[in-house]
Amino acid sequence: MPVTAPSSSEYLPIIVFTLVGIGFVGATLLFSRLIQPHAPSKAKNSTYECGVAPTGNAWQQFNPHYYLFALLFVVFDVEAAFLYPWALAYRRVGMYAVGEMILFVVLLGAGLVYAWRRGALEWE
Amino acid sequence: MVPTSYYMILSGILFTIGVLGVLVKRNPIVIFMCIELMLNAANIAFVALGRHFAQVNGQMYVIFALAVAAAEVSVGLGIIVSIFRTRESINVDEMNLMKF
């Protein structure tokens, strides 16, 4: 069996690290809450957007064009899921694997060409 | 090493949560998330069993199942968006144009 199972003692550093992390953040927040002066104003309560004054509502609707891009992204994102095992296996399988992957990418490419022809890649 | 049965129990629980969510929820997007939960329950079982049998098959199934799930979600979201455009609501209780 190539899998070496981690024993329970190997998890100990992770547990300690998690506890220290939670404790540090908790202590910092608690300490600053204890010593800070409390003087809220409108500017201070507004959402932090890198120093620029925030505009509009966070719940605004997005342009549906983003949805098309998201779809295309998902397609090529999942392609990557197939490329990784292929990259591991192709040294053993050889040219056959290269051919299959070319076929796979060509099929996906045809989909991209279709989306392009349909104008999915343009803003109006 | 965590026994395989733990993974199977986890996968059973996830699948049950998914089924309950599909039955109870009214928003199709949330229902879709519950369906993803059901698929991922099966994926967890496949990976855990693949390790149990020392086969690579289990992981192979998961890659295929992931690709299929992505395709399903793309089409599904497309349909939900088009429904939202025609009737400004996506509550499944209002999908009642056709009845007995």
Add this chain to the structure above:
Amino acid sequence: MTDYRPLAPYALLTILALAVALLGTVPAARRSGALGWITAIGAGLALFISSQSPEATPWLGMLRLDAFSKACNVIFLAALAIISIASTAEEHRTAFAGEFYALLTLSTVGLMLMGASGGLLTMYLGLELSTIALFALAGFSKREKRSAEAALKLLILGSVASAVVLYGASIVYGVLGTTQFFEMSAAMSHPHAAGASAALYFGITFIVAGLAFKVAAVPFHLWAPDVYEGAPSLVTAFLSTASKAGGFAALLRFLGSVQVPEDRTISTLLIVLSAISMIVGNLSALSQKNFKRMLGYSGVAQSGYILTALAAGSATSKTISSALMYLLLYAFTNVAAFLVAQAIHDATGSDQISALRGLHRRRPTLAFCAVVVMFSLGGIPPLAGFVGKLYLFTAAWDGGQRCLVLIGALTSVAALYYYLMVVRQIYLLDPEDDRKITVAPAIVMAISLCTAAILAIGIYPRPFVTMGEAAASAVQVTSVAHQREAAPVVAASDVSSPHLRP
């Protein structure tokens, strides 16, 4: 070296789908109405290649391209070709004709994979490929609220069904350590397998339930009437025939090649599914006013008839041949029925049964075809529906399911009532509006093809029975066969595992 020639029809259809989708983006090609003919010719060509190609089990037995898959391809590709021909009449109405044919073709490829599956993974992939394409097709006329609603219903219930199949497959994999059908049979006959049988039945039940959704058997039928009513008729024609045949092909392949020792549980499940499908389907159809919805419930009942044969023993040659033959003739019959619905909808704008009133005055040839279709669905000799039902019930009777055959016969009589009500509307009542109606020539041609096929199968069923018997012998397992199949696959997965593991 594996023989890859039998994959040619699959490759051809994939290329066809891509080509048609890309051609659909060229406005000139879209206007000419050529896309449907290209698809129909491609389907015919694929059918020819499929019938001529040798048998093979490529990719370590993931696919089984044998007489069974060829017989299934006949059903799927015939439905695809006829529906494509009929769709040319509607092509000018949409800007998305290319996508329509591409999705239909891809769905067909998925169904063909289901028929040719050698394991649960291939079956799942085929199921999803066909179902996902059908989600989009059901919502194809997206401006219509009913179509969008049909798409959402099919989407949610279909995704749940396929998730259930996948989960069932994972449980079966856990019990048997494999998902290849022949290896599964070998693992089940292994003496150590007995202890895990409860989990195994659990998994198999999940898979059967997911496939029962695909074939719209009660209690997994709730989507069918709604989706049949809401989706465009041309899509419903495909959904109610080819897609249903795909579900049955997978069920036959799965239950036929995986022989559970003393499978009382599975046959009980099938008996229940079959009995309630026949009863609920036929009784619900009685009260329908909408023609497409009535056909939806009638389709549920037809699934019940086919399940009677499966319940009698899924691996017998009679079961498989009679089920395949029924699916073939049902494909022609139901495609024709939904094309009649499409023609009537185009002419009158209504899907109600009353819209058929006095059709014999308004369009005599269409009325004749519609009546042939209704008689065939009702099982009146000498039409195909009668012959098919006879074979199915004989198989069930010989398999000892006499009670189911009795239920089938009784509900068939009830079913005759609603089919004859349609005939009454067409022939016995006078139309409110005496004007002739126009039907697109492509739809007339497609309906005539179907009617000719119904008459031909009814009068001379012999070649189709022979085809079914050849398919049956391909599915059945001999102990020698699965030992020969099992050995290389196990070895291959064992060898490859250390290398892919970091």
